Amino acid sequence: MGGNSVDIYVVLGYLFIAFLLMAGVLILFFYFSRKKIIQKEIEKKILEINHQKELLRSVILTQEAERKRIAQDLHDDISSKLNVVSLNTHLLKTPNLSDDEILEITDNITGLTQKALESSRRIAHDLLPPVLEKFGLNAGIEELIVEVTSSKTVKVNYLNELKFQFEDTERHLHIFRVLQELLNNSIRHGKATEVSIRFSKINDIETCTYSDNGKGFDTSNNESQKGLGMKNIESRISFLNGTFSIFSKVNEGVKVIFTF
Ligand SMILES: Nc1ncnc2c1ncn2[C@@H]1O[C@H](COP(=O)(O)OP(=O)(O)O)[C@@H](O)[C@H]1O
Ligand SMILES: [Mg+2]
Structure with missing residues (x-):
């Protein structure tokens, strides 16, 4: 026991x-x-x-x-x-x-x-296009496109389904500069002959879809050697609380989607 x-x-x-x-x-x-x-x-x-x-x-x-x-x-x-x-x-x-x-x-x-x-x-x-302040972003982009297409061998298709609010000048200046840089890159680096810019609402978010038919570049190995231009675009988009994605492959042009 x-x-x-x-x-x-x-x-x-x-x-x-x-x-x-x-x-x-x-x-x-x-x-x-x-x-x-x-x-x-x-x-x-x-x-x-x-x-x-x-x-x-x-x-x-x-x-x-x-x-x-x-x-x-x-x-x-x-x-x-x-x-x-x-x-x-x-x-x-x-x-x-x-x-x-x-x-x-x-x-x-x-x-x-x-x-x-x-x-x-x-x-x-160059510092600040007057049309942007006087007539808004849409007119500013139209003028930018006229300037780009008159002197260079590139065609731009522009389609805007959004209504930009006139009071948003500061935000619009960022968007304008982003497009200016993207166009510059397409012409200078991509030697593109056709560019398309489209503003629309995707899932109720104001979005810009940009693409060119130029040389493109390898985005995977470019991440670390992004130039000032790209970094500037990123910081402008982050000011706008938007998102920025770039898709490109060598010889397949560049596609950029950003929201704002
Ligand atoms: N649309 C484009 N087509 C081809 N290559 C591009 C394009 N945009 C950017 N790139 C490549 O990405 C690099 C970084 O661009 P960016 O940041 O604007 O710097 P920068 O224009 O001062 O060289 C460019 O040097 C180029 O190789
Ligand atoms: Mg650049």
């Missing part, structure tokens, strides 16, 4: 130890898997932050490049001409000028002033 009860205690003791071991294993398992999950999440956050940093860097770099370009334009196209105008005006003060000389000098002055005016209009237009 006594031996039996000792057996029960031994069995209970073993059961208890087994239970403790199991609980320990379970606790350890949960602890480590939780740690792993947290670590994964931290890694994801770090990647996100690095991506944001990269975007910010590209915004700053582009801004600097733009400033450099504007400074160069101002210097080459305006300051240099105004300098000559100023020289000519001083020349007019020279005593005993003949009528012919005066005519030549004033012709010079009017010609150069005219050119400086045209340049300043062009520079201002």
Whole structure:
């Protein structure tokens, strides 16, 4: 009888130890898997932050490049001409000028002033197309297309099923710049002869579908060497809380879908 009860205690003791071991294993398992999950999440956050940093860097770099370009334009196209105008005006003060000389000098002055005016209009237009502010995004895109197709050998099919709200100028400027960059890339890199731009609602989200028939490129190995242009597009779309996807293969053109 006594031996039996000792057996029960031994069995209970073993059961208890087994239970403790199991609980320990379970606790350890949960602890480590939780740690792993947290670590994964931290890694994801770090990647996100690095991506944001990269975007910010590209915004700053582009801004600097733009400033450099504007400074160069101002210097080459305006300051240099105004300098000559100023020289000519001083020349007019020279005593005993003949009528012919005066005519030549004033012709010079009017010609150069005219050119400086045209340049300043062009520079201002490049910075912010006036039609965009005056007549909205649709008109701005139409003008952009006319400009692109008049000077280059590319045809653009444009279809807009959306109604852009007039007050949304800031958002529209981003969309305009994105299309400007996409068109530039299609012409410069893709040597495309046909581009199609379409605005429509897909699943009730305002979407732009863009495609060209150019050379295309390998998107898989391009991820790490995206240029400033693409990064800028990404940061503009992220300002708009939209999504951006690009699909391309060598010799199969480029297709871009973005929402905003
Ligand atoms: N429409 C396109 N057709 C062919 N290649 C393209 C196109 N768009 C982009 N690319 C490729 O992607 C690269 C990155 O483009 P981008 O970021 O605009 O930089 P960038 O224009 O300054 O080179 C380009 O150098 C080009 O190789
Ligand atoms: Mg580019």
